[in-house]
Amino acid sequence: MQKIFVVGAGTMGSGIAQVFAENGFDVIIRDVDIKFVERCLGVIENNLKRSVEKGKITEEEKNKVLGRIKGTVDINEAKDVDFVIEAAIENMEIKKQIFKELDNVCKEGTVLATNTSSLSITEIASSTARPEKVIGMHFFNPVPVMKLVEVIKGMKTSEETFNTVKELAQKLGKTPVEVNEAPGFVVNRILIPMINEAIGVLADGVASASDIDEAMKLGANHPIGPLALSDLIGNDVVLAIMDTLYSEFNDSKYRPHPLLRKMVRAGLLGRKTGKGFFEYK
Numbered sequence: 001m002q003k004i005f006v007v008g009a010g011t012m013g014s015g016i017a018q019v020f021a022e023n024g025f026d027v028i029i030r031d032v033d034i035k036f037v038e039r040c041l042g043v044i045e046n047n048l049k050r051s052v053e054k055g056k057i058t059e060e061e062k063n064k065v066l067g068r069i070k071g072t073v074d075i076n077e078a079k080d081v082d083f084v085i086e087a088a089i090e091n092m093e094i095k096k097q098i099f100k101e102l103d104n105v106c107k108e109g110t111v112l113a114t115n116t117s118s119l120s121i122t123e124i125a126s127s128t129a130r131p132e133k134v135i136g137m138h139f140f141n142p143v144p145v146m147k148l149v150e151v152i153k154g155m156k157t158s159e160e161t162f163n164t165v166k167e168l169a170q171k172l173g174k175t176p177v178e179v180n181e182a183p184g185f186v187v188n189r190i191l192i193p194m195i196n197e198a199i200g201v202l203a204d205g206v207a208s209a210s211d212i213d214e215a216m217k218l219g220a221n222h223p224i225g226p227l228a229l230s231d232l233i234g235n236d237v238v239l240a241i242m243d244t245l246y247s248e249f250n251d252s253k254y255r256p257h258p259l260l261r262k263m264v265r266a267g268l269l270g271r272k273t274g275k276g277f278f279e280y281k
């Protein structure tokens with residue numbers, strides 16, 4: 001396996017493309033507009049520049065990694081790749097449309113993986129004629145730093161596909177865990193309701209945003225507080241995950257907090273828009 005196609009050049013797609021290229025794979029990254037692709041290539045270049053400055057890689061290595069990544073807006077460029085990972089927005093209809101197109105364009109044997117953070121792999125797979133080759137490969141943000149990959153089996157995912165993706169995660173220096181499909185998988189089913197609760201604590205006026213985060217950093221030993229983490233993930237992504245947990249389980253304990261929805265409506269998405277619970281320059 002050598003040629004990788006990444007769909008979606010946002011927060012996750014850029015990190016995924018970087019990690020594959022750092023590990024010697026040839027990567028094509030696709031978004032709907034060339035300006036998103038260019039922004040993503042700029043983010044990767046800046047990350048690698050920082051690694052050169054820190055003495056972790058040489059200038060030559062940086063250029064080699066960058067040379068392995070190509071941007072496009074054309075999904076037909078997926079026609080001869082060995083593996084696809086989709087990291088477009090967290091929306092079932094959009095993902096199904098993308099998988100339908102990929103199924104038509106890609107070679108018969110190509111595995112189609114999704115980086116969805118909560119949606120049903122089985123439903124995404126149902127939009128293709130190769131459900132046994134569709135799987136969840138869930139990276140964590142920031143991808144170059146976080147070690148975990150959840151490898152999620154849909155109802156029809158084959159063992160062969162599972163083993164391929166597990167080995168692929170190991171080749172990238174990541175630690176895979178095996179997960180049977182369920183809304184939010186393992187990490188997000190636990191983590192995102194905690195973030196939602198922190199938003200409730202803020203809305204109730206129990207403490208300020210910075211004190212809530214300070215409390216969870218010092219009181220629970222979290223590397224960053226839940227509100228800063230929501231800003232890092234993207235408040236729109238956090239809302240999408242809560243909406244999925246709520247609608248799939250039909251259980252009020254997963255109700256997205258109205259303040260979260262209001263923030264998303266206001267475009268206060270976190271780091272990617274410069275403002276969320278905190279401000280970013």
Ligand SMILES: CC(=O)CC(=O)SCCNC(=O)CCNC(=O)[C@H](O)C(C)(C)COP(=O)(O)OP(=O)(O)OC[C@H]1O[C@@H](n2cnc3c(N)ncnc32)[C@H](O)[C@@H]1OP(=O)(O)O
Nearest residue numbers: 047116117139140141142144145146188223224229233237
């Ligand atoms: C929503 C989902 O579906 C699933 C998810 O992803 S949930 C989110 C999961 N992620 C987390 O929980 C992250 C929690 N936060 C952390 O672990 C840390 O805050 C952090 C690793 C992000 C940053 O660490 P920090 O100590 O606060 O900051 P900083 O010193 O700047 O960074 C530590 C290292 O990470 C690197 N780093 C930070 N952000 C990075 C990025 N976006 N890309 C590449 N490298 C990055 C830094 O370069 C630095 O590297 P060195 O140690 O080699 O110098």
Ligand SMILES: NC(=O)C1=CN([C@@H]2O[C@H](COP(=O)(O)OP(=O)(O)OC[C@H]3O[C@@H](n4cnc5c(N)ncnc54)[C@H](O)[C@@H]3O)[C@@H](O)[C@H]2O)C=CC1
Nearest residue numbers: 008009010011012013031032087088089090116117141233
């Ligand atoms: N943000 C996070 O911390 C994490 C997100 N995820 C998941 O990864 C996926 C991507 O999330 P982010 O990178 O945060 O989102 P993002 O909003 O940063 O980027 C999504 C990108 O997909 C593009 N896109 C939309 N439709 C497309 C299409 N048809 N073809 C190609 N590109 C398309 C958008 O233009 C945008 O650039 C989502 O499924 C999300 O749930 C998974 C792990 C962590």
